[in-house]
Amino acid sequence: MAKLAVASEPPRNAPDESHDWARVAYLVNLSRALDAMEEERLVPEKKVLYQFSARGHDMAQILLGCRLTERHDAACGYYRSRPLLLSLGVDPEIALASAMARSGGYSGGRDIGTVFNYPNPHGASALPMCGGVGAQYTPTAGWAQAIEYHRTVLNNAAYEGAIGVVLGGDGSVASNGFWAALTIATTQALPMLFYIEDNGFGISVPSTFQTPGGDIAKNLGSWSGLEIISGDGTEPQEAAALIDQAMAHVRDRKGPCLLRLTVPRLQGHSFQDTQSYKSARVVEDEWRRDPLPKLKSYLVPALLSQAQWDEIDARAKADAEDALARAETRPVADPVTVTRNVFSEDGDLQAMGGQWTSGYVPPPSTPTPVPEGQRINMVTAIRRTLEHEMTINDRVVLFGEDIGPKGGVHAVTLGLQEKFGQARVFDTSLSEEGIIGRAVGMAMAGLVPVPEIQFRKYAEPATEQINDCGTMRWRTDNRFAAPMVVRVPGGFFKCGDPWHSQTNEVAFVHQPGWMVAAPSNAEDAVGLLRTALRGNDPVIFFEHRSMLDFAWARRPYPGDDFALPFGKAKTTRSGDDITIVTWGAMVPRCEEAAEGRSADVLDLRTLMPWDKAAVLASVRRTRRCLIVHEDLKTAGFGAEIAALVADEAFMDLDAPVARLTMPDIPSPHNPVLLDFAVPSVAGIRAKIDDLLAF
Structure with missing residues (x-):
């Protein structure tokens, strides 16, 4: 049974010297200065079009970010997560330039400025967040699973102690992504921290609409394999202690942890939100819980003098003004560049994600088949190609529903788990959101995930993750990409039905950033699958059920070096x-x-x-x-x-x-x-x- 730890009223001791409290104070004041600058000047001047204040959430986020110290730590946040990024080292100029949709920054003006990402080669990264609530959970689970894969299968000691952290509000715990990730993390005992910032409202809806009683920590008290910690995110000493407790649990490989910290949302959901749904008393109570005065009271005079606090505050405001001045000099991106980076482009590698960023060079290949032996069906051809590529590339990982001992409902993966082990060929929970979402995280961590969607119709619950994966390279302006190969059987076979026989390939074509293969025979299946597995873009690999064992579609195996280019009829x-x-x-x-x-x-x-x-x-x-x-x-x-x-x-x-x-x-x-x-x-x-x- 899960253990629920609830902090009692903390003693007012001297500040814990294991934290750099002066830096925490600076970052909280910097975050406040940026929020105020946007709300009072940049939004009214229409230089910032979307603004989400982090007031109230900021101190605890910064305490969390300061503890992300491992090279392969990664966090995936949401639209109120700028304080976390500041604590990871993001320049406030980049933050403001992104908010103003200028060149450079998180997306070069392609995405909303509060949709963050931060590829960090020297420390913890911020994975590209998504605009949809709850879409951040399963990719973070995939990152955490990739940490374990790098550590235990690839024997990379650099991943010892690394963790994945996902941030979400109380509203996001009602999403499919939250529950899918919770299932993945707990059944696989992943090094993953669920950091829930409970401010009591999902836009205008009280948290009691999202979870019974409004307390996700209490409701998950009997969830197996999950450490649960809950407390006040506005009290510096308590928040720091609980964050350290949660971090230690996950870093020590004791399994995932859910940390729920209650915080006030001191502004509306966004700048345009008047908070008319809150009574005056609720607003007053929230401001009484403002963590900034509490932080000052905690540090002054115990650790800092009033003069030192004032100097920190003044420096933060000055740095914010300097960042704005620099951000203002950045131009809008050249409009002709907005069509670039939908797919990978020669000579312009993404900063993070996929095997190519780790130095992978595809083996030599040829588009000319060298036929071997008897004709084989498409099932055998696909299986043989997967087997060969897994043999020569230990980053290739297969997973999906029933693909392990059963070998898949179409027998394509039959025998592969026996040969490569459960770490490389494994069954999943029944959640397409979880299957594709975790593949996204694994791909960003440098693996080559090959998830299977059992039938074409079953891809519908994963539509959000499919879309977000495809747009990742474009919306981050080539900072991140998540190359993978999604195998999707579909179409009629002897008979049809509305659930197993759908094709609807055009829906994938209409998702920017996805390549789509639809081979008609065994030879083409080999060539296109090999190209997909060695490529640098996400691919939908459509396996027509009627062709898998159709006599016409049988061809001799074209050789282990046979690879076909996409876009050639x-x-x-x-x-x-x-x-x-x-x-x-x-x-x-x-x-x-x-x-x-x-x-x-x-x-x-x-x-x-x-x-x-x-x-x-x-x-x-x-x-x-x-x-x-x-x-x-x-x-x-x-x-x-x-x-x-x-x-x-x-x-x-x-x-x-x-x-x-x-x-x-x-x-x-x-x-x-x-x-x-x-x-x-x-x-x-x-x-x-x-x-x-x-």
């Missing part, structure tokens, strides 16, 4: 009268339908990027275009292809651009209904003939 059949553009399970159907016709059949193989040049070149030669895919017609990816052809090859066409897809319905279960809905060979052939006769 393959012409699987050549002709002069019509271009058929397709991918996945529709490729063999289009090939069969084109028999007896002079047709180019283009297998796109990847949808992001996709081979626009090959499509346009073929259409300009054949002067007709048919697009065939399994996904729904409305807003399907075929619409993007049709739009390109209409935009850039309209004058070359002898017939309208045509699409043949499923109707706008979920995948039906009965095979008769499924055959009616999915484009058939006969249906494709009829459409070809219609276009040829136009």
Whole structure:
């Protein structure tokens, strides 16, 4: 059973000399000066468009940050976490420049200035926070799990004592991410600290709406494997002691800890918030708990004289003014650069995240297959590729639901846990948010996570993490990236249904920063998967269920050095009268339908990027275009292809651009209904003939 430690009224002893209290005092005053500057000048002047005051939260955050001393410590905060960043060493000029959306800083003006990140090569880093409440928890769990992997599997002593810290308000404990991370951290006994700043309100909603009784520490009293500590974050001595207690527990590898500190939110949720939902008495009570006067009372005269305190306060205000002067000289980023860093770019490596920042150099590869042995199905081809890449790269880690002893519901990972061990191939809790979120943290810590989403439809609970991962490089202006390979089986197989047979690849294409592969056969699956595993961008690797053991899709293994570039279509059949553009399970159907016709059949193989040049070149030669895919017609990816052809090859066409897809319905279960809905060979052939006769 979890242990609930609640501090009693602390004795008013002399300040604990293990803390640099003069620095704490300086940072709290600096944080207050920055808040005041924004609220009184920069927001009214419209130089800062989003502002979240940290007043009341600041002292305890700074005490926490001052204890993040290990090289591989990392913290992931939220929009009220600037005091923590100041304690980690972030220059106030960067903080203000980011708030004013100027060049440099956290994002170069691409993201809100309170959405922090701090890649720190010399000490603790601040992982890129997300704008969504609760989205910070599972990536931090992934970072903590990566610490253990570096320490125990890669035998890197530099990770001894390192921890992951996640900051969240009382409102965030109602989120899926919180509970997913709590499950991960406790079942895996991870070195992770949940730091909950309970100010009693989630925007305007009391904390009693988020958790029964408004006390998450009390409610988790019976949660196994979790140390729980609770106390007052406004009392300097108490807050410092409880933070040290929590830190010691996690650093000593005794498991995760949840530290709940009560603090007042002395301003509104944001600058625009009038706090009309708080009574005058509540506001008065909050200001009576202001930690800054308490800090001064604690330090003066026991440790500092009044003159020394005044000098610290004056220096903090002067430094804030100097930081503003320097930040004001920073220009707005050149607008033409705003399209950069969606994906990795040659010669411009991210500061943190992925294996490439650790000196990884991909082995030599070739796009030319060297066939070996008998034809194998796509299941075997994917498994063999994973096995080879895991053998030569000990940073590759596989995980998901049922992928361990069972080998996955499609048997792709069968035998891999037995060969590589449970640390490298492991099952997870049933939480797609947790699967992808932890993969994000592991990727930022330099591993190559290969999470599996069991079926395409099951990716929906992970949508926020998928989006946040894809935008990470862009929104941090190439400071962070989280390359990974997400394996996603989907599509029909013998029968269909709304839950296991969805394709909807276009949703992934519409997530900026994700590459998307959709191989139709074993050879292409090997080449694209190998490129993805050695690359520097997150990849959705779509495995069509119907192709996994389909005879047409079988190919000889193309060799351990075979790797295909993304964005290069393959012409699987050549002709002069019509271009058929397709991918996945529709490729063999289009090939069969084109028999007896002079047709180019283009297998796109990847949808992001996709081979626009090959499509346009073929259409300009054949002067007709048919697009065939399994996904729904409305807003399907075929619409993007049709739009390109209409935009850039309209004058070359002898017939309208045509699409043949499923109707706008979920995948039906009965095979008769499924055959009616999915484009058939006969249906494709009829459409070809219609276009040829136009």
